[in-house]
Amino acid sequence: MGGVPLMSILMLPEILDTGYAVPFSERLKKEERDFVFDGSQVGRVGGLCFQLLVSAYRTARMQGSRFEIRNISDAMKENLRLMGGDFLLEAQGDA
Secondary structure, X not given: OOXXXXXXXXXXXXXXXXXXXXXXXXXXXXXXXXXXXXXXXOXXXXXXXXXXXXXXXXXXXXXXXXXXXEOOOHHHHHHHHHOOOHHHHHOOOEO
16 A cells, blocks of 8 residues: 555644744654644744744745745734734645
């Protein structure tokens, strides 16, 4: 049974703060190719996690792989915009 492996989607928690940064970083390091997130539950994005999202975005662009945040909550959209992360909102599908 060959074929394309299933893409894993990482459900982001309500609060992306310093306390989540270390486990988030570890999870990102384990992703070998695509970065696909579900932002439907996110209420707040802190600076460290924002930097990790930017790093994942840049890694995906360098590798020619996928970066996508699905179901972005209004709060997450606003937080990313305030931090200059509009490009993360536009990165749907292939990076």
